[in-house]
Amino acid sequence: MRYPGFVTRTFGIDTSRMGEAELLAALDGRTTAGRRGYRDVAVLTREILRINAYDARQRVTHARTAVARHGPTGTPLKPDLPEVGAAVAEGAIGPEHEEAIRATMARFPQPVSLPDREHAEALLTTAAREYEPHTVTALGREIVARLNQNGNPPTEHHLTRPTRFLDWRDTQGGHLRGTFELDAETAALVTGLIEPRAKPHSSPEEPDRRSKHQRQGDAPADMLRAAARCPDDGPTEPGEPVTVMVSITPDDLKHGTGHGLLHGQESHSATQIRRIACDTYVAPALLGSTGEILNIGQKHRTIPLTIRRALILRDNGCTFPGHRRKPKQCQAHHVTLWANGGPTALHNLTLLYPHHHHNLIHHTEWHIRIRNGLPEFIPPTFLHPKQRPRRNLLHRRGRGADDGDAEHGDQQ
Known part of the structure; x- marks a missing residue:
């Protein structure tokens, strides 16, 4: 079986709905609905097709999105989203994409x-x-x-009181069960304290058989016991403050403009980042002209902590296209294998979730390369005959969403 033909025949997106959209767009530009006593085309569509109101509105919205039409006075109107309309007409994207x-x-x-x-x-x-x-x-x-970039203007409530709450109730056996919500700054502190303490504590003699949820429950219990042993005005944990990794340009941090990334995951305004920086250690990284983390050369197979931090700031998680695994769930992969002379340096490393690391990359036709300081993936020919490089759009950072040429099909 030839894979490209199979994929096209089996998974090709239906283009027949464009005919319906063109008809609805034509009706939308006339006074047909009003002359027949209906409020609008969506209500008329609901009546004719005997569908519910939501589906009727969705179909009319699709028509306005994808198809050119005329207004009631005959004025030509472009599709609301011309690029989307063209892709729908080609059958390249489906209704969920739209x-x-x-x-x-x-x-x-x-x-x-x-x-x-x-x-x-x-x-x-x-x-x-x-x-x-x-x-x-x-x-x-x-x-x-x-x-x-600067976030929504804060309300008076947000200026006077962060969004934090904790609600619990007693359950049988003296247990507590509840829910909570923390603002971004507090959430960064909590995760920074809990995650290192929730790692498995295994040894050759006694493996850690606790589940992930059990470890995450034990970590705050240990922290609370430690806090109970400390004086009221003393530190609640020994050692240095929590380290928070922030990706933001120096100018934005200095002037409180723009936005940054907390632990490489979520965007926050520079004002929030500045508040976080007051209470924590911020791990800095030297950025290149295109937003890439500059190389830190090392000659070790195991990944030194400095390079691991640089990988987290550059990749922000699993770099395989379309996947959202966080850095803590990923392994560092040598693009050119260490056994083949590949250096343990940033220009030869990327973060991958173990499934992609051990299965897809090592045992299939997918290939990785580093281009313009960022990892990109070459798919097998049965997925893309021209093997257009792909990047993980969910983790792309730096100057903007159009850095590099991977999505435009350029290859070297």
């Missing part, structure tokens, strides 16, 4: 310039042609964060 893009752009802060909207639509549509809808949604969150 909805992910539309929902993202509905969350854009106001005002957003027309060039920024068009550029964002192009980026999202390109991603939709390559990845599943949840990846497009995640990329959309990153774009919204970049467009809204």
Whole structure:
């Protein structure tokens, strides 16, 4: 069986709904619904097709998104999202992709310039042609964060009181069960304290058989016991303060503008980052001109802590396209194998979740290369005959979402 033909026949996206969209777009531009006593085309569609109101609105929204039409006075109207409409007409993306893009752009802060909207639509549509809808949604969150760099204006409530709460109740046997929510700054401190203490404590004689949830429960219990032994005005943990890794430009941090990344995961305003930096040690990294972490050369197979931190700041998690595993769940992979002379240096390393590290990369036709200081993946020919390089859009950082050429198909 030839894989490309099989993929096309089996998984090809249905283009027949474009005919329905064109008909609805034509009706939307006329006064047909009003003349027949209906409030709008969605209500008329609901009646004709005997579908529920939500489905009718979705179909009309799809028509407006993807198809050019005329207004009631005959004025030509472009599709709301022309790039999306073209991809839908080609059968390159499906309804879930379209909805992910539309929902993202509905969350854009106001005002957003027309060039920024068009550029964002192009980026999202390109991603939709390559990845599943949840990846497009995640990329959309990153774009919204970049467009809204200073965050939403804080309300008086947020200025006077951070969003933190803890609610518990007694259960049988004297246990406590509850829920909590922490603001970003406190969450960074808590995870920085708990995660190192929740690691397995195994030895050759006695392996750690606790589950992940049990270890995460034991860690705060140990911290509380330590705090109970300390004076009220003394430190609650020995040693240095929690180290928080922040990715942000020096100018943004200095002036309180723009946004940064906490532990390489979530975007936060520079103002929040500055508050965090007051109470913690911030692990710095030297950035190159394209936002890449500059190389730290080492000649060891095991990854020194300094290089591991640089990998976390550069890759922010598993770099395999479309995957969201966090750095703590990943292993460092030598692009050129260490046994083949590959150095343990940043230009030859990337973070991978163990499944991708040991299965896909070592035992399939996927290949990795570092280009412009960032890892990119060459897919097998049965997935992409031209083997266009891919990057993980969920973790892309630096100057912007269009750094490099991986998504545009350029190869060397």
